[in-house]
Amino acid sequence: MSGEHFFGVLFGGLDFSLYICSIACWPNLWAAGDLIYEEDGFKRQRNSTSRLFHVYVNHKQINNLADSGGVYRRKNMNLTTMRKQFLSFLLALLPLMASADPVLIDGIYYNLNTSTHEAEVVNPSTDFDNPSTGYVSGSITIPATVTYENVPYNVTSIGYAAFYLCTSMTSISIPSSVTTIGLQAFLACRGLESLELNNVTSIGEQAFAGCSGLTTLGINSVTSIGKQAFAYCTGLGTLAIPNNVKSIGEKAFEECNLTSLEIGSGVESIGYLAFSGNPNLTTITVSDDNNNYDSRGDCNALIETEPNKLLLGCKNTVIPDGVTTIGDWAFYECSGLTSVTIPQSVTYIDNYAFAKCTSLTTVTIPSSVTYLGYWVFAWCSGLTTVTIKVETPLEYVGIFLDCNTPTLYVPAGCLTAYQNASGWSGSDFSSIVELNNVDITIGAAGMGTYYSNVPLDFSGTDDIKAYIVSAFRPSTGAVTLTRITDVPANTGIVVKGAADTYNVPVGQGETVVANMLTGVTTSTVLNKVSGDYTNFILAKKNGVLGFYVVADGTTLGAHKAYLPLPTAKLPTATSRIALSFDDNGTDGIEQIVCGENDGTFYDLQGRRVATPTHGLYILNGKKVFIK
16 A cells, blocks of 8 residues: 555545655655665666666656655555554654644744744645755754744754755754754755754754765764765765764765765664765774774774674775675775785675775685675676685676676686586686696796786795785885785785795685785786886896896796886886895895885885875885874
């Protein structure tokens, strides 16, 4: 039964039924049409490549939330339950019925409660299915008290759709007497630039949704933020949730174009996808005093502490060991994410977790994973290599849909199982290759470079060692080589040992590395300069090993690595870069003792950062965190 007829059945078609139903029946929506689906307050149409396509309001398509709005009705509600909810809601409304029509006082509409002498700011329309729009503009001040017929009323709340679609409102002053802001109170007020709530404790659902001009947000008194309260507030950029906030509703800050996020100590609950659709996030931090959520080890992620569930990541996230679940949409559309290491502790990766991470080129799924959700890596168009260490193929539910057919590497002895498994053997992969140990040859120089499609494990022997280039110091003309034993797939390394061929086992690839080496899988022609970088290759000249600048047209062999360094940082006429090993393993190779820090920072992908801000960086070959 639709909402329009519900109260007519119960009470003979009373003309206020739409008002009651619009508010009391809000949480679960009714949608019409095959292409429209219900999603927590908005109607949307999905297409095959985009999470959201159109928003539907009152069954009419709009292209921008700021263009319109509406109220929807509950679906699939048991009639007895509906009667109970209505009667409870009706009792709550009885004190207000002395003021059935809004009262206009100094340009603002109010409902007046004659019993409590309290006033609520409301929409001028009495048709609550079609609230008035755009009836105020400019700078608005709500008084703490209003007087009507010589009776004073304290203004304590801002009600449903009070300033609905008032797109010309530029500022609002809310007195400390107001403690609650209701459903859609400022929906799509896109001219509103700043908001300061001095005593408000509760913000209702969609209260400020679509306020795209909002750049400053003061919520230091708020304890509860409703579902989609600030959805589509694309001007926010940075967001700091203060310590007083206890609950954050579902999709509260969806699609807000956030670049940084801080969660205060008091947050006790965070709703489903509260910060979804913010692909430009670079930093995520949680107060150390929060008992429910954390960003342990400066990992740049939002983690629910007790279940060890990663709820939200960004392009700089390092997934910590101990995380067991990567949640729905955790890295969705994170186009800046170029590499990710999934630790062995992870057992569950949920729906869309890495979907549309278009810069990801390789991923390794550890043997610990027991569940991969729907479309986990779908539309990761940059993927070239997928390594899965799980021996028994998991159910395939579009996990790598539209990923430009990467190569799939599977455990030794499991090739037939994956070839016969539904989905894994389909068109999403160009080929399936069984993982085997890799042969690496070191020549007479005692050192070389290598680049592998699969992760490698160097922990079993010291006969051959692997290093990444973790830092470059222009003041000394040297790079720092840091030893690692667990090498991720598609990572350029320097290998060192006696002249021989070594059989290196395939690894898990769990180590997070900040590496400046670049590798190739096929023979590649290099020139001296590529853009802003000068290219160097490892060689031994006149008995001295180092990275030497390449001549134009030099061919680098398959599965080798080279070193691109920013030309502007190089000392004049540099032809060789010296080697400095941080494990003191010189083996007769030139050792550079470095002096003071030259101030060169690199991100976790090995890229130089001219002006580091808040986050995790590499300095002098070591990880540092800047607060």
